[in-house]
Amino acid sequence: MVPLIDIFDVWYGVNLEVVNSEVVSAGIPFVSRQSVNNGVVCHVKKMDDVEPNPSHTLSIAVSGSVLSTFYHDYEYYSGRDIYVAKPKIKLTKEEMLYYCYVIEQNKYRYNYGRGANKTFRSILVPSKDEIPKYVRTKEAEIRFCNKPIISNKIKLNTDSWKWFRYDEIFEICKGFYNKKPEENPIGDIPFIGATDSNNGITSMHDLDTIKDASKTGDEPNAPLEQKIFKSNCITVSNNGSVGYAFYQPKEFTCTHDVNPLYIHKKWNKELNIYIAMFLCSLIEKERFRWDYGRKWRPKRMPDSLIKLPVRKITPNEYEPDWQFMEDYIKSLPYSSSL
Template sequence: MNLVKVSDLFDVKYGVNLDLNKLDQVDRSHPDAIRYVGRSSRNNGVTAFVKRVSEIDPNPRMTISVAGGGSVMCSFAHDSEYYSGRDLFYLLPKSPMTIKQLLFYCTALTANKFKFSYGRQANRTLSDLLIPDIYSMPPYINSISFKDNDGILENIDQSSKLGARLIALDTENTLTNLFKVYNGVSSNNVVVQPTRSTSDLIPYIRPSKWQSSSYGGFVDKNLVPKDKIYPEETLYISTNGAGSHTYAYVSVESFLPNSDVAVLIPKRQMCLNEKLVYATFITSNRFKFSYGRKPKGLKIKNMILPMT
């Protein structure tokens, strides 16, 4: 995959920078209503509908909004004009892109979220972030199908009818339509060693917010059930932990999952890039769960995902 700077594909511009409390909020059905996009991580960033001000030009359609602060690096595609609040940038493609391509780059941009925090915002460095070039985009991106949900937002461009807040996914496409779900092995049934001293030791994967910290030790592959050892490039999801539930990753080597990790085996052939995309889709469902409502059993099996 060839990586390029954000500025190679997009013109990075600061939004119109309007204060919501100085605008007139209206119902979305108002003839002069326009979306107001803030630094939210939900609802495609739309936090209100406001009355259009004739003297203020909105951010253009077919652009990506990127939160420079707050929910930093949360990125959304917009197929109609919109106003924006403080610390919000928008990316204008240097060459025309479809809404599906913009959605792909929203995923690529949001994947850089871990590099920032409340004290380290995405402002001067946004232009230099690395993302896949247009030729590295998986070919199935342009064939992803969505089912439109009439009435969610008005003025949807009939040529696209897409966008994270503008679409409703096919309700028949649950996680178990795409994957077989297997549970891991309890720590009571294995001997976990703190370091890898021989080549027979493989990672014992536990729930974690970061893939780099999901190694809970090492186990001897000769002393555990063979059918519970999974190869590299296997998709798995954390099913427990207040700060780690629902995070999904693709393994970089063979491993044994613990009982709070579920392994997802595709029911059809999937390439590595497609598994990585699904890991992002699954992780985006994190807001639906909590320490008291874990992504286990039917809750994980009925999770709605896009069809690629």
């Protein structure tokens, strides 16, 4: 491990304010101290007397969302308390993204309003020789096709939809109340936490560390079968970022702040990513009900209601129209990239 300044030249960014810039739809990205959207808050018109920060650099916030770090392969302007880090050695895009991850792992050092402007240069990071091999095997570019699977446009008419209790539609499971296992970046089991991003994944693990982890670190420990949840379900945060819903295509472990939802067996329907995207959107519409610290625990969720498109099976009976849900998502742009 070496200090950050052994790998990067670091300097204060151009320090502009959006209010004094001309916001345009297509211009120079303006990077602020936020933790999302690659730090970009808007695009502004290029200024003749202000040179943008160079491309192939990192932006590092030292206040606000402290140590939010992003890679930029384009020129950009930046606001207050944004530092620019340019590699002293040749680094690929993948290696630069790895350093973003490493720097952000030090965020915990700057809780409770502490700024990082005086100390972040000395943060210890791996030398180039210490970068894991898997970093160089990953592709940084992800290309999406914006075409829909179904060319026909499908309209929504929610007036004809019907209300269902959550426990009519889903088998509602409890997450596992356990100490978070030791992280393994190259593990293949995701840990789903009460977060609002990254498909709910907060870390990766392997089966051995999951098996050994326990709430207190003492025996007896719960069997592995209680810690691993089957794939093809929707996970919903019941605490923290309450109401965020994500489709899980592979088996996972999770915190008790997450409710795994499986399609109820009575419908004899297997969930797929298209139906899941439809349901996730509706579930997240309920987030406003869980403001002010209210929790959506498994005891409360069964009584919640969800309004779904239906098809009539008898004069007085309806069932969810799963095919409509699937077809609607398939009719949207980018559905072929799901």
